[in-house]
Amino acid sequence: MGAxxxxxxQKIASxxxxxxxxxxxxxxxxxxxxxxxxxxxxxxxYAAALTKAVxxxxxxxxxxxxxxxxxxxxxRRSAVLVLTxxxxxxxxxxxxxxxxxxxxxxxxxxxxxEVQLFLVGRKAKSYFEFRERDYERSWEGNxxxxxxxxxxxxxxxxxxxxxxxxxxxxxxxxxxxxxxxISMVTQETxxxxxxxxxxxxxxxxxxxxxxxEEIEDALVDQNxxxxxxxxxxxxxxxxxxxxxxxxxxxCLLEAAASELASRQRAxxxxxxxxDELVKKYTRLMNNARQAEITNEISEIVGGADALAAS
Amino acid sequence: MALNVEVVSREKKVWTGEAxxxxxxxxxxxxxxxxxxxxxxxxxxxxxxxxxxxxxxEKIVTRLHxxxxxxxxxxxxxxxxxxxx
Numbered sequence: 001m002g003a004x005x006x007x008x009x010q011k012i013a014s015x016x017x018x019x020x021x022x023x024x025x026x027x028x029x030x031x032x033x034x035x036x037x038x039x040x041x042x043x044x045x046y047a048a049a050l051t052k053a054v055x056x057x058x059x060x061x062x063x064x065x066x067x068x069x070x071x072x073x074x075x076r077r078s079a080v081l082v083l084t085x086x087x088x089x090x091x092x093x094x095x096x097x098x099x100x101x102x103x104x105x106x107x108x109x110x111x112x113x114e115v116q117l118f119l120v121g122r123k124a125k126s127y128f129e130f131r132e133r134d135y136e137r138s139w140e141g142n143x144x145x146x147x148x149x150x151x152x153x154x155x156x157x158x159x160x161x162x163x164x165x166x167x168x169x170x171x172x173x174x175x176x177x178x179x180x181x182i183s184m185v186t187q188e189t190x191x192x193x194x195x196x197x198x199x200x201x202x203x204x205x206x207x208x209x210x211x212x213e214e215i216e217d218a219l220v221d222q223n224x225x226x227x228x229x230x231x232x233x234x235x236x237x238x239x240x241x242x243x244x245x246x247x248x249x250x251c252l253l254e255a256a257a258s259e260l261a262s263r264q265r266a267x268x269x270x271x272x273x274x275d276e277l278v279k280k281y282t283r284l285m286n287n288a289r290q291a292e293i294t295n296e297i298s299e300i301v302g303g304a305d306a307l308a309a310s
Numbered sequence: 311m312a313l314n315v316e317v318v319s320r321e322k323k324v325w326t327g328e329a330x331x332x333x334x335x336x337x338x339x340x341x342x343x344x345x346x347x348x349x350x351x352x353x354x355x356x357x358x359x360x361x362x363x364x365x366x367x368e369k370i371v372t373r374l375h376x377x378x379x380x381x382x383x384x385x386x387x388x389x390x391x392x393x394x395x
Contacts, residue, residue, distance in 0.1 A: 056382075148320050148321065228350075229352035230338055234353065238353050
């Protein structure tokens with residue numbers, strides 16, 4: 001009987017120390033969400049300036065650029081960029097992104113396209129490695145606090161794949177699967193077609209492309225005929241890659257905020273569960289102690305009775 | 311009439327306010343902007359000086375690294391890779 005009390009005491013001790021860890025992780029996640037939100041807000045003027053500029057050029061008409069969609073182009077191979085987290089303990093964050101990715105891959109395959117994967121986060125990497133499926137490239141390290149350099153590096157790799165001809169393993173379009181941060185309690189997994197950029201007449205994959213992401217939707221002063229220095233083509237050549245990096249950065253920040261929000265929620269419910277367990281174990285321990293005492297008393301009384309009878 | 315100037319870097323908004331005059335270095339050379347400038351979009355030089363003369367206050371002189379500048383309707387947006395004021 002004594003052993004049982006000891007077991008419960010141990011369980012209570014370990015649960016309470018776990019609870020402390022959950023609480024700490026919850027608090028860290030909460031403070032980091034704010035940081036991620038702030039970087040997203042801080043980066044938005046630059047993104048807005050770029051969007052405006054790119055739109056203005058696109059509005060000039062008769063612009064031809066390899067990154068801008070050509071309706072006649074064939075889509076034979078697609079790149080899919082998957083944004084997951086490095087670490088777990090974030091509820092269903094990574095798994096719902098991966099589920100969405102599987103859906104997209106299936107859809108693209110059914111349209112007769114090959115799929116090339118670019119993975120962000122250790123979770124995505126281990127998911128595809130475990131299933132022995134090939135991927136083109138992966139990044140890991142700081143999914144919860146992305147920086148501009150990371151976005152630029154991704155852009156280099158993606159544009160490189162995009163620029164290569166199909167025969168040499170290049171891709172014809174690029175999709176991003178990421179999680180949009182709507183509020184602290186709601187995050188939504190989304191698919192965004194990033195490349196080629198659509199200026200008009202968007203060819204949509206599914207109906208999940210976020211409105212406002214396509215250039216055509218951006219506000220533009222259509223009447224302004226711009227004077228370009230050095231030339232429209234050169235300005236476009238220079239700005240489009242930056243536009244893409246800035247979009248990628250925005251996606252990374254959204255994903256980071258969502259990851260942290262999921263982690264915060266997961267840790268909150270883990271902490272609540274720990275509370276309940278401690279309560280349950282305390283009751284069981286009290287029960288066991290009471291049982292032991294009752295047992296001892298009945299032994300004493302039994303012994304006394306036996307002595308009195310003799 | 312004054313120019314409505316916004317200087318942004320990749321990470322944050324750096325400066326915003328009203329100005330009488332803005333000068334920046336583009337790939338083709340220096341460009342001076344005063345109110346009523348025609349709509350322009352220009353790429354900035356790798357490393358160049360930016361001068362802003364605000365409506366009130368001290369003249370601002372700083373350096374910019376790579377970026378672009380747009381002018382339309384007296385609104386000047388200068389977006390640079392790195393900028394500090």
